[in-house]
Amino acid sequence: MQTPDDTILSVEGLRVGFGRGAATVTALRDVSFTLGRGKTLALVGESGSGKSVTSLALMGLLPPSGRILSGRLNFRRSDGTVVDLAGLDAAGYRAMRGPGISMIFQEPMSSLNPLFTVGDQIGEMLLLHENVSSAQRDKRVIEMLELVEIPGAAARAKSYPHELSGGMRQRVMIAMGLICNPALLIADEPTTALDVTIQAQILDLMRRLQKELDMSILFITHDMGVVAEMADQVAVMYAGAVVEQAGVLDLFDHTRHPYTQGLLASIPRDDLVDGERLVPIPGSVPSLTALPSGCAFAPRCSHAQPECHRPVSLEEKASGHLSACIFDFAGAA
Numbered sequence: 001m002q003t004p005d006d007t008i009l010s011v012e013g014l015r016v017g018f019g020r021g022a023a024t025v026t027a028l029r030d031v032s033f034t035l036g037r038g039k040t041l042a043l044v045g046e047s048g049s050g051k052s053v054t055s056l057a058l059m060g061l062l063p064p065s066g067r068i069l070s071g072r073l074n075f076r077r078s079d080g081t082v083v084d085l086a087g088l089d090a091a092g093y094r095a096m097r098g099p100g101i102s103m104i105f106q107e108p109m110s111s112l113n114p115l116f117t118v119g120d121q122i123g124e125m126l127l128l129h130e131n132v133s134s135a136q137r138d139k140r141v142i143e144m145l146e147l148v149e150i151p152g153a154a155a156r157a158k159s160y161p162h163e164l165s166g167g168m169r170q171r172v173m174i175a176m177g178l179i180c181n182p183a184l185l186i187a188d189e190p191t192t193a194l195d196v197t198i199q200a201q202i203l204d205l206m207r208r209l210q211k212e213l214d215m216s217i218l219f220i221t222h223d224m225g226v227v228a229e230m231a232d233q234v235a236v237m238y239a240g241a242v243v244e245q246a247g248v249l250d251l252f253d254h255t256r257h258p259y260t261q262g263l264l265a266s267i268p269r270d271d272l273v274d275g276e277r278l279v280p281i282p283g284s285v286p287s288l289t290a291l292p293s294g295c296a297f298a299p300r301c302s303h304a305q306p307e308c309h310r311p312v313s314l315e316e317k318a319s320g321h322l323s324a325c326i327f328d329f330a331g332a333a
């Protein structure tokens, strides 16, 4: 399939398994989504739906027990050529990380080395990917710390991670993610560990940097409030597959998949009036080793019919709005 010019990433039928032979557990069953150039796609879903495994597969960072079973991960490089990331070897991935795709994680303390200054760690990323002198490296590190609005950047570059607050550490992680000017940034719950004020500042910063650096962002979150603030497009995951993808307004206003409707009905909102209650989705996420046949959400779905136990795939129900439900519920949640 051709990747259109305005698409930076097109994931098609990604399947990832853990373990070997008959004991293989398929964690991603058929993940498909597209991300437009310069846009933010939020990947949303409950815990265990496969968001992190998707991002690790994209980065070539699956643990040794995990492997891509099938699928294409078409990524458009800055020079316009398209590469299938699933076909890269270790050296190919190393070259791609940094200038092509870079990732920031939820918990900076586990990603930063406590024994090195933050300046050294940001600079190391640059040395891995670009042939720069140590003076150029130090200059770029300080410029980067200024870009992520760390006050007293030159002095802060000499700090160790434990000397910084949680919000400042997350800014350092963003600086590390951006120093090689990536075309695509994968942000895995980057603000979950922060309090709401700092979270808002980090989200503002990411939006500003996205515009300035013309970057595409794959934003992983389970927080629909963050989705509403950050995303242009949304892909909703359930039990290792994407069940709905649409533009953010379309997804909120014309929710088509019953699982997404359930997710939206179960989040706290400011506009609930007295007497209105949050409605949790009944039941729990199925085990990957005992998935029902057909639609994996059917056992929890109030609209389920006998035909839901036949295979179902993600299909375009309206322009740019895809849903993996045999019915079409295009109302508000």
Ligand SMILES: Nc1ncnc2c1ncn2[C@@H]1O[C@H](COP(=O)(O)OP(=O)(O)OP(=O)(O)O)[C@@H](O)[C@H]1O
Pocket (backbone or CB within 6 Å): 018, 027, 045, 046, 047, 048, 049, 050, 051, 052, 053, 054, 063, 065, 066, 222, 288
């Ligand atoms: N190393 C592993 N070995 C075996 N199974 C794994 C491994 N890593 C993840 N999985 C399984 O893959 C599935 C998807 O996990 P993943 O971490 O991607 O979910 P998630 O949507 O990111 O959840 P969370 O929001 O809690 O991070 C889960 O069922 C998980 O148990």
